[in-house]
Amino acid sequence: MDRTVAIVADRVGWEERRLIDSAADFGLRIEWVNDESLGLGDAESASLSGYDAVLIRSRSYTRGGLIATVAESARIPTLNTASAIHACENKLTLRAQLRAADVPVPDYRLALSRRDFEKALTELPPPVVLKPVFGGMGKRVTLLRDADTAHSVYDYVEDLGHGFEQASLVEPYLAGGSSLRCFVVGRELVAIAEFRSAGTDWRSNAALGNRNRAVDLDPAVQKIVDGVLDVLGEGIFGIDLFETPDGHVVNEVNHAPAFRAVASATGVDIAAAISRYLQEEAG
Template sequence: MGNRVAIVADRVGWEERRLIEAAPEFGLHIDWINDESLCLGDPRARSIEGYDALLVRSRSYTRGGLLATLAESTGVTALNSAAAINACENKLVLRAVLSAAGVPVPDYRLVLSRKDFEKALDELGLPVVLKPVYGGMGKRVTLIRDSDLAQSVYDYVEDLGHAFEQACLVEPYLGGGSIRCLVVGREIVAAAEFESAGADWRSNAALGNQSRALAHDPDVQKIVDAVVDRLGAGIYGVDLFKTPSGYLVNEVNHAPAWRGVASTTGVDIPSAVARHVQEVLA
């Protein structure tokens, strides 16, 4: 039957179904396991018994990182690694890690209070983008163009129930679109440029924005290589901003959706992922 792999996720989406369908061609048998039902901690946890690897695709970064950590502690391979997921789940940690490795990232300020927020506005100037340290898919990311609006927006931040929800980054608004590079192993298997659609200023694949295939760009390749050097080979969605001074890494997603990139580029991404899993387990 070949290697057994469990997709660990809170749902079976388009990407997960395509991976399950592609698996047999690469000597893999892939099952879905709900990430709410593993109850890990026992080294002999029955929920993952018999699996050679866990392909962690939880939409919750925190949940995915915890499960990958426990899987690796029992000797089961986690894709991506717990270290990579833990770096990606926190936007501040990711930027600090990449910046220390010489990877260009946008200017930013960590905001933990209204005093922080006001100082960040003074230092960066308007317009700025306010985004949660934890989160993805463009949610709670706010473009602030007006100083009066800024104070009202921060009223909502202060009313959030938990300190981790209130932790935010403020960064200059760079405008334009973004580039999503789908990385498998160490290679960019597909890349697309996304533009904001309609009245929504955000350029994010999860929002259904318009996109076009991106030709090979040595500058993009150099930055993605540096990201993978730091995080390790894996399956990533690397999001870049294009600026007059060059490309900047905005985010790295450890469990990327790729339906939009696949439809834009025509690349068989599920087969590329299955091949990578096969190579890791060989």
């Protein structure tokens, strides 16, 4: 008998269509459930009842973890877990947990105020990167090349952001313009692609449409990925690494990763890998 899986998301994009199309080969039926119309809170989670598993693919950095929390309370197998999503959506929480587990991360300072920010600049002199604690897809990540520019930019953080949005990380600028996206399904590292900044944009985020290519597995990279999974547990993740003179460090982990660019660069059928994993979890 086919198992039914809900993809909880705010829209059906390329990745969701690929998952829906590939599901039948693994005895699954995948249905889209709009994350804006669930009305969760009752003990039975009626809008998610009847599903054998729930796959959270909300782009929102708040909805995903909240929905996963309620789904898990209704004893529905949920990917990713609420604890993993909450860690991924909060860059500070993730950095702190990984550092405590001896997984390499960039040096950073938390800036919650102008005083915090000024102190960070004395300890980590420009050029530095200022990024929101909550957010993704390279949005509001700013390269600050000198102190004068840094203070002017922080004016906007203070004046235009609410307290939730003002929470920021300051970290050294790791020059090079490239990053590795390690795509994990379960505990398996199924694909690795390098993303390199294109044109005048210094960021190498996959969501920005930059150049990419497949790369071979490096045992040192595998060790870092294994360390991340030891902290978060198995699941479906896009783990982004930066290269430094001392080796790679974990920049961030995406709990609802896009995979079109990685699939294109590597030729790996990532949708099939995810569907196979969903089959195991829903069984």
